Amino acid sequence: MSLRILAIATTAALLPLFNVTANAAEPGLWKVYDSLKNQKWVDLTHSYNEQIPHWKGFEAAERKTLYTIDKDGFQVDLYTHVGQWGTHVDPPAHFHKGLRTIDQIPVKEQLLPLVVLDIHTQVEKNPDYTVTLDDVKAWEKRHGAIPAGAFVALRSDWSKRWPDQEKIQNVDAKGVAHYPGWSKEVLVYLYETRKITASGHETTDTDPGLATTKDDYSLESYILGKDHYQIELLANLDQLPEAGALAVVSFPKIEKGTGFPARVFAILP
Template identity: 50%
Template sequence: MSMIESEVQTLVTQLKRKTWVDLTHSFGPESPHFPEFQPAKFKTIATHADGYYVKQYTFPGQYGTHIDPPVHFYKDEERYVEDLQLKDLVLPLVVIDCSEKTEANPDYSLTVEDIKNWEKKNGSIPEGAFVALRTDWGRRWPSQVKFENKDTKGQNHYPGWSLEALKYIYEVRHATANGHETFDTDAAVNQQNGLIGEYYVLSHGHYQVELLDNLDRVPSTGAVVFISVAKPENAPGFPVRVFAVFDESKNKENTKAIK
């Protein structure tokens, strides 16, 4: 065995001793989805009686926990899912907890002040990080009604990022990507002029992951996020399997691990 192979194998062994947490929702035809999309369809097309078990899946690319590459919103940035660099899918994970404010106000948008207050406690967001916004909205899964949180006039109410907060993590802290637990980057009540925050992220060459889960089970810092995704041709989005790996000793928020 070569020295390089030995080092890689040692790294894998060390990683397997860490705490692993799945940040991905299981999804199916009844799962929450962006209101403009049709529900997914799962159809069995062969059973064990045929000699093998196969299902056919029909769903939009932006379904379940999914990734949005730049081309999803920005036609001049022709970077599809398959164009994302593998090394950019393994990043230091930062989790900014805004759950108390969003519980009190479901229309809340993360502010620069919120981030700076987080940094006073946890240190500066590292360059190249994946910055996740924790709102605990993922606990509303698997209810479409609870995710949309409509009022009597049909207006959705769920939290998001402010444009200023996104500019801060990308232009000041030089993050690589961001993620959240809701359908959209922008809070629902702030979408009268379109998804301005999401357009900013994707038009500046970044990607994002939506409908994350279990952000309450990982530490604010010290974890690494892994984003695993298939490689369909010219895909402007696709479901992903996202998970975090970290030292339990660094998890100061009394999280529970998935072993």
């Protein structure tokens, strides 16, 4: 056998071991991307500025220009804000020392099946409405069991009050805030029975206004205490289907971070 024939035979024998073909490399996930890029993408994030609605205990943020070089179009700004500013992530360490900080949340927890629980019609009639287990069971009757690992967003349409701080807080003459929220029975079901990864909402708080007026944040503490993260002040949930979309939840990898503005978007089926 000639050396040339031996080389050809050896190459043919080895190709299966390296999982390649003689014609072309495998495309990997590019075909998946080609499919996704043709879908509708929806931004679920409010734009950042220094006066946007925020939790009642925070002062406004600041921004100032440090350097400019006009001929080059160069500009550097300094931003000063609390971690929980605008659409933002709350990692477990936000409420529970020793649990995960932002940098400890793996990227595999940032691309998730998206479930939308829609309570906006109930909220129109009652701003103090909290999602019930019946609401969740009705969703599952329509779409099947909420998938493990999902991101569950609570649609109340409260984000349509943006960017008015007073309308977002909705405080009456007696100082009582009136805005919707989660309920303990629903959160326990989602996190402990359905094993979801994370949740989010359009209001400044997980807990409804009637609770936060009394400085009761027990529902937020529950989620974070289970070592899960959440997203607050979501936008455009009214543009999403109840089931079938994907959520992409991104935020800077702040070492030992206890909260930071996030960029969240959905890819629709």
